[in-house]
Amino acid sequence: MADLILHHYTTSPFSEKVRTILGAKKLPWKSVFIPPIMPKPDVEVLTGGYRKTPFLQIGADMYCDSALIADVLEHLQPEPTLYPEPEKGMSRILAQWADTTLFWAAMAWNLQPKGAAEVFAKAPPEAAKAFGEDRGKMSAGNMTRLRPADATSAYKSYLRRLSDMLDDKPFLLGEAPCIADFSAYHPLWYTRRIESVKGILELTPAVVDWMDRIAAIGHGSSSKFSSDEAIAVAKAAAPHTLLTDSTFQDDHGIPLGSAVTIRAESFGLEETPGTLVAATRTHYTLERSSERTGTVHVHFPRIGYVLRKAEA
Incomplete structure (x- = not known):
């Protein structure tokens, strides 16, 4: 190969x-x-x-x-499969939601002013400006961006819903991680990297435990x-x-x-x-x-x- x-x-x-x-x-x-x-x-x-x-x-x-x-x-x-039966369709639909709706709510929360200030704290001032201009060109006015306050409400709700899914199982759809887990994990992983905003995750301890299980998988060789x-x-x-x-x-x-x-x-x-x-x-x-x-x-x-x- x-x-x-x-x-x-x-x-x-x-x-x-x-x-x-x-x-x-x-x-x-x-x-x-x-x-x-x-x-x-x-x-x-x-x-x-x-x-x-x-x-x-x-x-x-x-x-x-x-x-x-x-x-x-x-x-x-x-x-191990990313698309387990009989939840193959559900795993893909949940992954698509996580890669879009959940992702953009999380990123609006993550890069609110205090989060953005922390992310770019060690970079020169022009770095933050260049990043913002670059991402602005990528959307080119074609997207509706959540304001931080609206993102806060949505993100908290989404975290609670993920927590509900983890009440009786270690991963979102069963005993092993699937594409839904990996897609829901990555925007939360970014939240966890930012000290000033990661506290929102503490509202849902089951989600934090699930994140630990995903993180333990590592990146391989x-x-x-x-x-x-x-x-x-x-x-x-x-x-x-x-x-x-x-x-x-x-x-x-x-x-x-x-x-x-x-x-x-x-x-x-x-x-x-x-x-x-x-x-x-x-x-x-x-x-x-x-x-x-x-x-x-x-x-x-x-x-x-x-x-x-x-x-x-």
């Missing part, structure tokens, strides 16, 4: 989700640290424009979005890797997808082989252009080529992403 190369940075919540899944699956991986804000030239040359964190590289295949990465890791190592090395791996390889579904599902009237763009629906609106080589019930794949990378395939989940025919 080709090396798993995770492009991430230490404080990225969605990276923590994937790192913990790698730990649960006991899969070794290579760690490429990328900048938290733009510019990200080495990221863009591999993905073609997608700049959210993390993405997973396997040879000349780039898998974008933690939801799709989880599917790839499940294929590589089916046990990783080794440092550079962006240049990752780009060299891509150029030396040929695309070979690990996504198992291949039947073309045409919901857009766009045939395979068309020049298209793909972007996220609401956050991270940068477009990735390329040639559409797969559009299945679960994912899209674009083919791209450059001098530095050779031919690569960039994969996106279908849910949460917008496919358009490229303008002539």
